[in-house]
Amino acid sequence: MIERLFDLVNADAALVRRGRFLTTDFLVEVGDEPFHVSVQDGRIASVTRGPAPARPWRFAIRASAEAWREFWRPVPRAGYHDLFALTRFGHASIEGDLLPLMANLRYIKDVLAAPRRLGRSD
Amino acid sequence: MAARIEPIAGRYVHLTLGGRDCRVYFEEAGVGIPLLCLHTAGSDGRQFRHLMNDAAVTDHFRVIAFDLPWHGKSTPPAGWEDEEYKLTTAAYVEAVMTFSRALDLDRPVVMGCSMGGRIVLELAAGHARELSAVIGLEAADHQTPWYDTEWLHRPDIHGGEVCAALVSGLVGAPAPDEHRWETLWGYMQSGPGVFKGDLYFYRVDSDFRERVAGIDTRACPVHLLTGSYDFSCTPEDTLRTAAKIKGAQAAIMEGLGHFPMSEDPARFREYILPVLDKLRAARSGPR
Numbered sequence: 001m002i003e004r005l006f007d008l009v010n011a012d013a014a015l016v017r018r019g020r021f022l023t024t025d026f027l028v029e030v031g032d033e034p035f036h037v038s039v040q041d042g043r044i045a046s047v048t049r050g051p052a053p054a055r056p057w058r059f060a061i062r063a064s065a066e067a068w069r070e071f072w073r074p075v076p077r078a079g080y081h082d083l084f085a086l087t088r089f090g091h092a093s094i095e096g097d098l099l100p101l102m103a104n105l106r107y108i109k110d111v112l113a114a115p116r117r118l119g120r121s122d
Numbered sequence: 123m124a125a126r127i128e129p130i131a132g133r134y135v136h137l138t139l140g141g142r143d144c145r146v147y148f149e150e151a152g153v154g155i156p157l158l159c160l161h162t163a164g165s166d167g168r169q170f171r172h173l174m175n176d177a178a179v180t181d182h183f184r185v186i187a188f189d190l191p192w193h194g195k196s197t198p199p200a201g202w203e204d205e206e207y208k209l210t211t212a213a214y215v216e217a218v219m220t221f222s223r224a225l226d227l228d229r230p231v232v233m234g235c236s237m238g239g240r241i242v243l244e245l246a247a248g249h250a251r252e253l254s255a256v257i258g259l260e261a262a263d264h265q266t267p268w269y270d271t272e273w274l275h276r277p278d279i280h281g282g283e284v285c286a287a288l289v290s291g292l293v294g295a296p297a298p299d300e301h302r303w304e305t306l307w308g309y310m311q312s313g314p315g316v317f318k319g320d321l322y323f324y325r326v327d328s329d330f331r332e333r334v335a336g337i338d339t340r341a342c343p344v345h346l347l348t349g350s351y352d353f354s355c356t357p358e359d360t361l362r363t364a365a366k367i368k369g370a371q372a373a374i375m376e377g378l379g380h381f382p383m384s385e386d387p388a389r390f391r392e393y394i395l396p397v398l399d400k401l402r403a404a405r406s407g408p409r
Contacts, residue, residue: 075295075296076295077295078294078295078350078351078353079353081291081294081295081351082290082291082292082353083291084268084269084288084291084353085291085353087268088266088268088353089353098273099278099279102273102279102284103278103279103280103284105283105284105287105288106283106286106287106290109287109290109291
């Protein structure tokens with residue numbers, strides 16, 4: 001699902017515009033599986049699956065596969081409907097340098113939620 | 123064709139709060155029992171515009187919402203430019219009661235949301251004789267913090283953008299986009315540091331876990347309504363609070379979040395109208 005970010009985000013002109021001042025790398029963990037997401041001027045430059053030793057990232061968002069599956073439902077249920085709902089209830093954790101995340105919070109939230117548009121939960 | 127003009131009227135009243143003159147903006151619509159509405163932290167009284175446009179409410183209630191100083195169209199008091207704004211329980215109570223007295227409101231029902239829902243608990247405990255009831259929306263006696271408020275006011279992050287982006291998740295997932303984004307616009311428009319200053323009250327200066335047991339609901343009935351999607355004031359927080367207040371009524375609103383009156387007005391009225399009916403019946407009966 002997370003690999004679809006490349007297509008989903010880059011095809012969304014409003015979302016790319018919202019992130020146009022952001023160039024950063026962040027990590028998304030789906031269960032044990034890491035995905036390295038590289039953002040260049042609001043576009044997703046790459047989503048790399050699997051461990052990438054010594055490849056830096058600014059912040060990491062980690063949640064179980066089950067939590068992400070709930071999060072990506074078209075209309076998620078309460079407690080799984082927002083990044084901070086996930087962390088509030090212990091379904092996810094955020095670590096690293098939060099400045100690029102907080103300065104671009106709506107963009108990052110919208111990027112992470114983009115798979116909801118696929119209309120499937122698997 | 124006649125223009126569509128809403129029945130809401132807005133005016134300014136001057137109040138002395140904390141010893142200083144404050145120019146306070148308020149809006150109202152309707153006739154009947156005064157229903158004084160308190161907005162959430164970091165926003166303003168526009169959140170109640172749908173209630174003020176609902177004849178089922180305004181046929182029986184005079185719905186009034188004021189913007190706290192620093193919020194909406196209420197300016198900060200002179201000298202603000204060198205202050206760090208921090209709302210306290212004492213200042214909040216003073217603002218609500220001074221406004222109510224200034225407008226000669228006769229035992230209003232006070233309905234507040236979020237921090238407004240928190241302060242109505244204190245009002246019910248300390249000012250029951252001047253009120254006929256309180257309604258706490260997304261209300262609890264205490265909050266478990268879920269982020270660091272330092273992010274809300276700093277030069278390298280746009281305050282309006284981050285405030286709105288943080289609270290965006292508190293809107294219920296089924297909320298209509300139009301109302302979701304209007305609710306968030308209120309946060310985007312808030313002055314620098316105002317949301318953070320409100321959260322000083324909400325997080326630091328209003329732990330009412332001991333206080334609420336002293337509320338006498340025979341003198342001031344308490345109704346609590348919380349949305350199922352609210353993870354800031356969770357349904358569990360509200361039910362825990364209600365359990366400590368003998369006679370308090372509590373209900374969970376399915377599909378709603380932290381801003382029920384503005385994020386999904388149609389869904390909210392299904393829950394608020396029965397409460398208002400009940401209060402109206404109680405008010406017309408013997409006291």
